Amino acid sequence: MQIVIINGSPRSKGATGKILSMIKENLMSIDKSIQICFYNLGEIKPRFCDGCLSCYRTGFCHIKDDGIEEISKEIENSDGVIFGSPTYGSNISGQFKVFVDRAHLLVEQLLKNKPCITLTTYENAEGGAALSILKKLVRVSGGYVSGSLKIKVEHNKNPIDSTATHKLKIITERFYKDLQRAKKHRLGGGILNYIAFHFVLKPHAIRNKARYNRTLDRQRINSIKYLVDQ
Numbered sequence: 104m105q106i107v108i109i110n111g112s113p114r115s116k117g118a119t120g121k122i123l124s125m126i127k128e129n130l131m132s133i134d135k136s137i138q139i140c141f142y143n144l145g146e147i148k149p150r151f152c153d154g155c156l157s158c159y160r161t162g163f164c165h166i167k168d169d170g171i172e173e174i175s176k177e178i179e180n181s182d183g184v185i186f187g188s189p190t191y192g193s194n195i196s197g198q199f200k201v202f203v204d205r206a207h208l209l210v211e212q213l214l215k216n217k218p219c220i221t222l223t224t225y226e227n228a229e230g231g232a233a234l235s236i237l238k239k240l241v242r243v244s245g246g247y248v249s250g251s252l253k254i255k256v257e258h259n260k261n262p263i264d265s266t267a268t269h270k271l272k273i274i275t276e277r278f279y280k281d282l283q284r285a286k287k288h289r290l291g292g293g294i295l296n297y298i299a300f301h302f303v304l305k306p307h308a309i310r311n312k313a314r315y316n317r318t319l320d321r322q323r324i325n326s327i328k329y330l331v332d333q
């Protein structure tokens with residue numbers, strides 16, 4: 104079983120990183136055989152998407168020196184993904200947004216039927232706004248939100264208290280159960296994904312077949328019924 108964890112904070116050892124590390128430890132204590140790939144975007148420093156759209160045609164990004172393509176592949180091959188970002192200006196961090204632009208999660212439906220955890224930390228207000236953005240990303244990319252958490256924390260304070268520890272334990276256990284269930288019968292990604300995929304993404308790709316060539320292939324590989332064959 105393989106899990107990918109993405110920390111969208113520029114500070115690897117900040118509040119978000121500490122919480123994600125605790126989820127990682129919880130998972131390891133449930134099942135030592137789980138392989139966990141933990142990525143700190145603050146260290147990776149993903150380069151901006153330059154908007155060339157060549158990934159739609161070719162299936163990969165031409166920017167190769169920051170490892171985002173490899174992370175994207177690992178996400179595709181994983182059984183579940185955990186996304187964490189600090190709240191920045193009622194939103195996800197810039198690092199996380201650049202990652203989303205580069206990782207083609209939505210257009211290739213890379214989270215199809217995967218359980219995901221979404222997490223944000225915030226200091227004062229609007230943690231819910233950042234969390235909504237993460238949850239929507241998961242749903243429109245084909246995944247489902249197994250657990251979701253916003254944790255209020257003062258700057259540079261340790262976010263792990265007894266309440267957080269308890270919540271993280273519950274979230275991790277549910278995530279692990281979902282990972283096992285998903286292995287037997289993968290459920291659909293929900294109504295939002297259905298609408299986003301069948302009424303928005305699919306018709307648009309079909310209308311622009313030449314430009315979306317590789318995207319259509321990738322979606323077929325991800326076992327999604329696609330009109331390109333019809």
Ligand SMILES: Cc1cc2nc3c(=O)[nH]c(=O)nc-3n(C[C@H](O)[C@H](O)[C@H](O)COP(=O)(O)O)c2cc1C
Pocket residue numbers: 112113114116117118119120189190191192193194224225226227228229230256257258259
């Ligand atoms: C540029 C910037 C914008 C922020 N915007 C918000 C915000 O809108 N709401 C809030 O409650 N906290 C905000 N914060 C505080 C962070 O969300 C909070 O300190 C977070 O826990 C930091 O996570 P980290 O330690 O993992 O980097 C902001 C911090 C920064 C640096």
